[in-house]
Amino acid sequence: MSNELTEWRDEWATALSGGAVSGETVELYLRGVDQFLRWLGEAHPDVTELETVKRKHGDEWLAYLINERKFAPATRRVRLLSxxxxxxxxxxxxxxxxxxxxxAKISLPVPNEKPVPVIPDEELRALLKTAAGRDFISLRDTAIIRLLLDTGARRGEVVDIDLNDVDLERQEITVTGKGRKTRIVPISASTALALRKYLRARAKRPAATSRPLFLSIRPHATGASRLTGGGIGEMISRRCVEAGLGHRWPHQFRHTWAHDLLDNNAAEQVVERLGGWSPGSKMVKRYGSSMADARARRKSKELARGDRV
Structure with a gap:
């Protein structure tokens, strides 16, 4: 890999860190660039300057993501956009x-819009059971799982929460979403209690005076102590294995949260505001689609139209 390519990669990383996009988005973009550069160095070691990178390399890379990595269209789309x-x-x-x-002219892969399955309550209880200990990691993971379920926040939004964003008296959290827009989301008493227990354990950590709500176990190479979105993903995967569950991922909690609200007769506008979507966004329908048929059947049974005549 040429020094020129890595220097431009590092410069872009610095530009992205200015706050125009979330930390989660920065991580996602750089993951795509790093994967491409690794592949390029192995498949085309002679391509050492920016001027020698051609469209054909992009086409070959996408073919590699399909045939070797078996990436889904949605993942390939994100990688190419990066x-x-x-x-x-x-x-x-x-x-x-x-x-x-x-x-610029390579066609973007079209994702298969498969409804994302919601996580059943029994699986959520099993996940929480794996984090039932009193140690720092267990208390932190319990608070994160409950916060994901209670608020529908994206994992990048969760790791961006600072201590002063938490109001346990009001049972509210200030979340910073895409475009650095903030919103206040309510939390349940169970989540507030989990946070109180975690905060007592957090106060004993070396980074107790730092800003982030959720701390990593060890400081990063930069000295930062904030847990990353990737860290949350790894935690959910680890807890699923411990609970004997299939693969679950953080964003699935957001789909589950949206379904729960819609299933309990919340208006789409309410879900939009709490979830940080723009008014009229199609995302609410997409997030609730996995259980839309079940909700429709339940509503029809409640109406019992045929019993009225």
Missing amino acids: IRFWFDYIVDEHDSPIVVNPF
Whole structure:
């Protein structure tokens, strides 16, 4: 991998860290760029300068993601967008060695819009049972799982929560979403209690005076103590294995949360506001789609139209 490529990658990482996008999004973009650069170094070691990166390399890389990595269309789409955004940044710089994004005209993979299954209550109880200990990790993981379920917050939003965003008296959390927009979300008494217990354990940690609500076990190479979105994903995967469950992922909690609200007659506008979506967004329908038929059948049974005549 050439120094030029890595330098442009590192510069873009610095530009992204300015706060225009969430930490979770930065992590996602850089993951795509890093995967591409690793593949490029192995498949085309002779491609050592930006000017030698061509569209054909993008086509080959996407074929590799399909045939070797078995990535779904949605994942391939995100990976290609990451590379596009990176090259867009490079092209826009006044001293850039290239003037055209080589990946600009590659067709984006179209994701299969399969409804995401909600997590049944018995599985949620099993997950929580694996974190029933009194040690720091157990208390932290319990608080995170309950917060994901209670608020529908994205994992990037959860790790971005600071101590001063938590109001346990009102049982509310201030969440910073996409576009750095903030919203206040309510939490249940069970989640507030889990947070209180976690905060007592947190107060004994070396990074107790730092801003992040959720701390990693060990400081990062940069010295930062904030838990990452990837850390939450790894925690959920680990807890699923301990509970004997199939694969579950953090965003599935958001789908489950949306279904629960809709299933209990919450208006779509309410779900939009609490979930941080723009008014009229199609995302609410998408997030509630996995159980939409079940909700419709239940409502029809409640109405019992035929029994009225």
